Amino acid sequence: MPQTKKYSLRLAVCTAIFAIASNGASGAIVANNEFNLGPEGGTGLYTPTFPSGGSSITDLLNGKLPSNSVGNFQQEGSTGVAALTNGSVQTAYGNGGAESPHAAYATAGPGQSVTYALGGVYNLSSIVIYGGWNDGGRDAQHYNILTSTDAGLNYTLLTTYDNSPGQTTATPVPVSQRTAFTENALPNLAVNVTNIKVEFLSVENGYTGYTEIDVFGNQLFAPGDANRNGVVDINDFFVISNNFSKVPSSPGLDGDIVVDNVVDVLDFRLWKTSVPAEVAALAANFGVPEPSSLALAGAGLALLSARRRRG
Numbered sequence: 001m002p003q004t005k006k007y008s009l010r011l012a013v014c015t016a017i018f019a020i021a022s023n024g025a026s027g028a029i030v031a032n033n034e035f036n037l038g039p040e041g042g043t044g045l046y047t048p049t050f051p052s053g054g055s056s057i058t059d060l061l062n063g064k065l066p067s068n069s070v071g072n073f074q075q076e077g078s079t080g081v082a083a084l085t086n087g088s089v090q091t092a093y094g095n096g097g098a099e100s101p102h103a104a105y106a107t108a109g110p111g112q113s114v115t116y117a118l119g120g121v122y123n124l125s126s127i128v129i130y131g132g133w134n135d136g137g138r139d140a141q142h143y144n145i146l147t148s149t150d151a152g153l154n155y156t157l158l159t160t161y162d163n164s165p166g167q168t169t170a171t172p173v174p175v176s177q178r179t180a181f182t183e184n185a186l187p188n189l190a191v192n193v194t195n196i197k198v199e200f201l202s203v204e205n206g207y208t209g210y211t212e213i214d215v216f217g218n219q220l221f222a223p224g225d226a227n228r229n230g231v232v233d234i235n236d237f238f239v240i241s242n243n244f245s246k247v248p249s250s251p252g253l254d255g256d257i258v259v260d261n262v263v264d265v266l267d268f269r270l271w272k273t274s275v276p277a278e279v280a281a282l283a284a285n286f287g288v289p290e291p292s293s294l295a296l297a298g299a300g301l302a303l304l305s306a307r308r309r310r311g
Contacts, residue, residue: 027186038174048176057087059214071112094134096172108200109207124217131210132176139175140166148195165204192259224274
């Protein structure tokens with residue numbers, strides 16, 4: 001697909017900060033967008049710089065591949081989803097054509113998405129998404145960011161961002177974007193998060209380039225670890241079963257592994273998706289749990305555990 005070229009007076013770096021979505025009664029999500037244009041006449045590789053710094057190699061997603069992805073992220077010879085978590089936003093000069101080097105990017109547009117399992121339950125402090133292109137044709141960002149607290153069973157919209165049509169350049173020079181999402185008043189950007197999803201939306205030329213998704217936060221506990229001993233096993237099931245339909249002594253305790261201040265089927269399902277496969281397979285023999293069926297399931301699993309100890 002031919003891309004629309006944009007022309008204007010070139011600036012080196014620009015920063016825009018604005019609140020874009022409510023995140024509770026007294027807080028709002030703030031998007032801080034910075035862009036960098038490479039100098040004219042350059043060749044070879046180019047590393048953009050931003051006032052707030054560059055990409056991370058220690059964030060929660062570094063080196064991870066998506067647990068699920070939808071769409072073609074390798075348009076025009078781009079690397080694809082691996083580029084989103086490799087800790088690099090280094091790009092290259094191009095000539096404005098499809099044959100320009102695009103190894104830095106994953107291409108994304110409407111109908112595409114990436115989903116990541118964080119491998120634990122986290123309070124998130126910030127999310128930073130980088131993108132760009134070898135020129136001003138495919139640098140815009142437009143997407144929904146969603147989070148899950150139940151191992152990906154359900155997702156809630158965190159925020160939507162759109163800076164289309166992106167920046168303009170007088171000549172084909174690298175254009176790079178950095179958009180950081182933080183909370184302006186509340187302690188965390190999002191709480192009790194197990195999974196994060198980015199749903200890419202429509203942009204000027206059908207798809208644009210993304211170079212990195214960085215997610216930062218503090219781990220509370222591993223998904224399904226109801227007794228907080230660092231191991232997800234049958235003992236966590238018993239904690240949930242013994243407190244089913246109760247309000248925990250404190251949010252996140254007594255089997256409330258979804259951290260919504262009640263022990264219910266959501267906690268059971270999160271445990272079931274997090275426990276070792278052989279235990280989950282036995283639990284699958286029981287339907288959607290009510291207190292009585294949870295107790296029955298617990299008795300069966302306890303019997304299995306006892307038999308193994310004697311064996």
